[in-house]
Amino acid sequence: MKFTCNTKDIAAAVGAASKVVNAHTTVPILSNVLLQAEDGKISVRATDLELTLEHAFPAEIGESGSVTVPAKLFSSYLGNLPAGLLELTGTPTRASVKCERSNYDFHALPADEYPPLPAATVGSSFTIGAKRLREGIEATIFAASNEEARGAVLMGTLLEIENNSLTMVATDGYRLAKYQTTLDEGINGVEKYIVPSRALAEAARNLGGAESITVRALGAQSNQLQLTSGDTTITVRLVDGQYPNYGQVIPAKFDRSVTVNTQALIGSLRRAELVAGDRASMVKLAVSNQTLVVTASSDVSGNAYEELEVEQTGDDLTIAFNARYLVEILNHVKSAQTAIEFLGPLSPAAIRPVEAPEGGQQLYVLMPLRQ
Amino acid sequence: MFIVHVDIDAFYASVAVRDDPSLRGKPVAIAGSHRRAVVLTASYEARPFGVRSAIPLYRALELCPHLIVVRPEMAKYKEISREVFAIFGARGHAVEGLSLDEAFIDVGGVTLDEAAAFAQTIRADVRAQVGLTISAGVASGKMIAKVASDNCKPDGLLAIAPGEEAAFLAPLPVGRLWGIGPKTAARLNEHGIGTIGQVAELDDARVRQLFGSWGIEVRDLARGIDRRTVEPERETKSISTEETFEYDVRDERVLISLLRDFAKELGEKLERENCTASTVGIKIKRADVRIFGRQTHLSEPTRDPRRIYRAALHCLQRAHLNGTPIRLLGLRVASLTQGDAKQLGLFG
Numbered sequence: 001m002k003f004t005c006n007t008k009d010i011a012a013a014v015g016a017a018s019k020v021v022n023a024h025t026t027v028p029i030l031s032n033v034l035l036q037a038e039d040g041k042i043s044v045r046a047t048d049l050e051l052t053l054e055h056a057f058p059a060e061i062g063e064s065g066s067v068t069v070p071a072k073l074f075s076s077y078l079g080n081l082p083a084g085l086l087e088l089t090g091t092p093t094r095a096s097v098k099c100e101r102s103n104y105d106f107h108a109l110p111a112d113e114y115p116p117l118p119a120a121t122v123g124s125s126f127t128i129g130a131k132r133l134r135e136g137i138e139a140t141i142f143a144a145s146n147e148e149a150r151g152a153v154l155m156g157t158l159l160e161i162e163n164n165s166l167t168m169v170a171t172d173g174y175r176l177a178k179y180q181t182t183l184d185e186g187i188n189g190v191e192k193y194i195v196p197s198r199a200l201a202e203a204a205r206n207l208g209g210a211e212s213i214t215v216r217a218l219g220a221q222s223n224q225l226q227l228t229s230g231d232t233t234i235t236v237r238l239v240d241g242q243y244p245n246y247g248q249v250i251p252a253k254f255d256r257s258v259t260v261n262t263q264a265l266i267g268s269l270r271r272a273e274l275v276a277g278d279r280a281s282m283v284k285l286a287v288s289n290q291t292l293v294v295t296a297s298s299d300v301s302g303n304a305y306e307e308l309e310v311e312q313t314g315d316d317l318t319i320a321f322n323a324r325y326l327v328e329i330l331n332h333v334k335s336a337q338t339a340i341e342f343l344g345p346l347s348p349a350a351i352r353p354v355e356a357p358e359g360g361q362q363l364y365v366l367m368p369l370r371q
Numbered sequence: 372m373f374i375v376h377v378d379i380d381a382f383y384a385s386v387a388v389r390d391d392p393s394l395r396g397k398p399v400a401i402a403g404s405h406r407r408a409v410v411l412t413a414s415y416e417a418r419p420f421g422v423r424s425a426i427p428l429y430r431a432l433e434l435c436p437h438l439i440v441v442r443p444e445m446a447k448y449k450e451i452s453r454e455v456f457a458i459f460g461a462r463g464h465a466v467e468g469l470s471l472d473e474a475f476i477d478v479g480g481v482t483l484d485e486a487a488a489f490a491q492t493i494r495a496d497v498r499a500q501v502g503l504t505i506s507a508g509v510a511s512g513k514m515i516a517k518v519a520s521d522n523c524k525p526d527g528l529l530a531i532a533p534g535e536e537a538a539f540l541a542p543l544p545v546g547r548l549w550g551i552g553p554k555t556a557a558r559l560n561e562h563g564i565g566t567i568g569q570v571a572e573l574d575d576a577r578v579r580q581l582f583g584s585w586g587i588e589v590r591d592l593a594r595g596i597d598r599r600t601v602e603p604e605r606e607t608k609s610i611s612t613e614e615t616f617e618y619d620v621r622d623e624r625v626l627i628s629l630l631r632d633f634a635k636e637l638g639e640k641l642e643r644e645n646c647t648a649s650t651v652g653i654k655i656k657r658a659d660v661r662i663f664g665r666q667t668h669l670s671e672p673t674r675d676p677r678r679i680y681r682a683a684l685h686c687l688q689r690a691h692l693n694g695t696p697i698r699l700l701g702l703r704v705a706s707l708t709q710g711d712a713k714q715l716g717l718f719g
Contacts, residue, residue: 147670149651149685172670173716249717280647280672280712298709322714346715367715 001065001090003037007099009057010042010086011078016206016232017046018071020053032068033075034114035090037061041231046071047115049237051199053206054117056231066111069095074106118224118235123217126161127185130213130229135359136168136179137204139332141197143364145172153241156194159215159225161187169246170197174367175325176246177332181360184212191217193225194243199236203227206234250365251348254341256314258287259354262338265292266330268306272296273323275304282369283323287342288316296323319345320369326351329364346370373486374601375476376508376516377459377493380525382472383412386451387441389502399439402428405617411443415525448472451501458496462489465603475513477601483509487530494528511536512597514549521547536595541568548592550585567593610640610648613701619658620697623687630683631676633702638676646707647672651682654701655690662699665689672708679704 017033025031025048034045043056067090074095087098092110096103137157145154150173158169164186168179207213209230218224218235226235272283276296286293287310294306319342330338335353342349351364379385383401388394398417402408408428420435432438452471460466465477476493478486490507497505508519509530516531518540523529531539540547545567546556562581564570570578570593578586591597612633620626630653641648652666665686673679683702 145670147668147682149667149669149682171717173718174671174714176717244718280708280710280714282710282712320712348717365717367717369712369714371712 001035001037001067002062002088003042003059004062004085004087005042005057005059007078007081007084007086009059010044010088011075011081013042013044013055013057014071014075014078016055017044017053018075019205020046020048020051020202021071022048023072029068029109029113030115031070031072032109032114033071034066034068034111035088035095036066036111037090038064045114045117049115050196051202051237052117052233052235053202054233054235055206065090066114067091067095068109068111068114069106077104077106118218121218121220123219123222124161124187124189124191125214125216126166126183126187127212127214128166128181128183129359130208130211132181132359133213133227134204134208135357136166136181137200139179139334139360139362140168140170140177141200142170142328142332143172143175143177144170144197147172151241152196152239153194153243155197156239156243157197157200158243158246159191159193159195161191163187163189169243171244171246173244174322175329176249176365177329178246178250178363178365179360180363191222192243193217193222194239194241195225196236196239199225199234203234206232249348250363251343251350254343254350256287256312256317256343257339257341258292258313259311259337259339260292260308262330262333262336262353264308265294265338266327268294268308269323269327269330272304272306273327275301276323280369281323282320282371283326284318284320284371286316286318287312314342317342317345319349320371321349321366322369325366329366333362333364372480373478373483373509373511374513374516375478375486375490375493376510376513376520377474377476377490377505378507378517378520378524379455379472379497380504380506381412381414382503383443383448384414384417384441385503386444386448388414394439394441397439398422398435398437399441400428400431401441401443402431404442405615407615407617451503454501455497455503455505458493458500461496465601467601467603475516475601483530483532487528490528490530494526512595513599513601514592514597515540515595518543518547537568537571537593540593540595541566541571543567545570548589550589550592608707609650609703609705610637610644610646610707611654611701611703612636613654613699615656615699616697620700621694623692623694626687626692626697626700627684629700630687630702631680633700634676634680634683637702637704638674638679641674641704641707644707646709647674648679648704648707649673650704650706651679651686652703652705653683653686653690654699654703655692655697656699658696658698660698663690666703666705668706671714672706 036043041056042059045054089096095106095108141157160167164183166181170177207229209232213229216226218226223238272294273281276282283296290312292308292310296304329351333353334357335355337354339352339354348365348367384399399414401411410424410426410431413422422431422435459474467475478489486509490509504526506520506524506527508516510516511533515536519529519531545559578590582589649669649672652664654664656662667682
């Protein structure tokens with residue numbers, strides 16, 4: 001193979017792909033990225049067998065073909081090149097790069113040993129605005145579990161598609177994030193996919209090339225999902241398992257609520273958490289007389305007391321939360337004012353933006369701490 | 372300022388004798404029952420035979436065939452240790468525990484006689500209230516206090532007057548200095564240095580040559596200069612348990628079942644300490660004595676044995692043992708949080 005391309009194009013493509021490569025892999029070829037030259041385009045692909053990222057960019061192809069090069073090394077090398085043109089010649093064992101007056105030879109591994117893309121048995125597919133999907137990903141995946149010991153299902157994010165509507169849900173069993181939006185092109189019926197959250201993080205980072213993103217189920221059992229936007233494609237193996245019945249844990253009705261300035265509450269919670277740090281980050285929220293009092297205390301650090309003006313409806317209440325969880329949720333509420341709804345000190349609380357963003361609806365549910 | 376080092380004499384063995392007077396005056400060793408058991412403590416009667424802690428039990432029985440072996444009772448030792456430490460701290464002095472049976476006490480700016488009288492009171496109180504003898508060393512620094520208490524064992528009290536530290540240490544073998552292990556001691560002997568006094572006399576260049584960057588510090592210790600202060604009770608940072616197998620274990624089911632027991636034990640300990648933990652790790656010693664570990668972080672601190680067990684199992688899977696013979700398995704919980712605030716779950 002032989003091609004000439006812009007150094008910036010190839011650096012961006014290899015840089016993005018190399019993030020997918022597992023640094024601890026024991027299979028040598030999985031440390032490499034695959035470069036394929038064909039039809040006036042170079043496609044760069046990396047995989048860790050669960051997640052595959054492919055990005056294509058235009059180039060002048062001298063000779064079609066493919067080569068694999070060590071991802072981290074090649075990416076670092078490209079990142080240090082000046083803007084300009086680069087010529088790459090690939091053989092099964094070597095990739096030679098000429099750029100201005102420099103010549104580099106990288107050891108390669110035979111491209112035909114690179115894992116192939118999954119069989120393209122296409123199941124159902126839908127299309128969504130790129131900005132919306134990104135917003136949904138940002139609003140939800142942080143709430144997924146990062147504890148491997150509790151299993152892959154909770155580490156994933158649920159995508160539930162029903163006709164023209166997409167609901168994304170992530171939970172670690174203590175808090176839950178839900179985002180609901182409409183699709184550009186929906187499906188007939190209902191589909192549910194549990195997607196590894198890190199694949200969605202990669203999607204949010206890389207799928208901005210076009211206005212919309214096409215999502216397809218692949219494989220005979222629809223066990224892979226492919227997200228495509230412009231010249232970038234992410235393919236991910238779905239999590240096999242039963243997602244918890246999240247609808248059941250979101251109370252249909254609450255009997256009291258406060259509306260509070262989002263940033264002011266974040267500030268109070270962050271300060272109070274400093275004091276509560278050695279006690280499970282426990283802060284208490286006491287609502288009474290249109291006032292929210294945030295307190296924390298620990299034998300080691302001392303006491304915290306913060307008062308905030310709120311709009312209160314319903315009875316007074318005192319409830320304890322892990323400040324870290326609450327702050328993390330509030331950081332994702334895209335609204336100057338936040339509404340928090342309660343049922344009681346030991347029941348789930350719901351957190352929503354007061355001014356709903358145009359893209360989709362956000363809802364968070366957080367379980368309290370029992371003191 | 373004076374520091375008192377207190378050390379219960381032959382702790383485990385003394386407890387055994389206290390609770391079974393028929394053992395009095397006889398060679399007693401505390402050791403487990405499994406094949407690789409080592410002597411944890413030997414009574415003073417057993418020591419002339421060469422029986423001492425850390426030697427294998429079978430060896431101890433060769434050295435002293437009429438040795439009486441008593442199984443350890445850790446729960447009892449811990450309870451007694453609590454009583455003894457309560458006496459150490461009864462006057463409000465800072466106490467730094469080194470182990471269940473050993474501590475430094477900072478008695479502050481008193482005279483040597485007052486410090487010695489305090490040590491004597493503690494010795495009398497422990498004997499009267501707990502029924503055990505302790506030895507105490509009194510000195511201006513930690514190391515000398517400890518060397519002093521070691522030198523007057525059992526049931527002794529030795530106070531080193533300020534200014535006499537170096538003279539007290541000088542004739543002692545160099546291995547008694549903190550930080551000088553048997554290997555370093557042997558190397559120093561090759562250089563003709565056998566006593567602490569010889570280290571005290573070395574010049575700057577020579578101590579650096581022999582000990583590297585910490586040479587000056589070692590020589591200061593040898594001269595009786597020890598600036599380390601008593602660090603009162605540190606917070607518990609982690610809780611662990613482990614077991615050495617009688618025979619190397621290849622069967623993962625044995626390890627799994629042991630992890631379940633460990634998780635239960637650690638869960639109970641966390642409960643007693645009123646703590647929760649958010650790090651769980653296993654320790655594995657292979658038959659070739661290589662030690663390694665795996666650990667995992669929990670999103671929410673816990674003291675629930677089932678969650679600890681599940682996390683431990685996850686660590687075990689990641690260790691990829693594939694039938695490797697294992698000599699020791701341990702389980703540890705860390706990143707401890709005080710209090711019993713419990714994060715409620717959405718799904719019950």
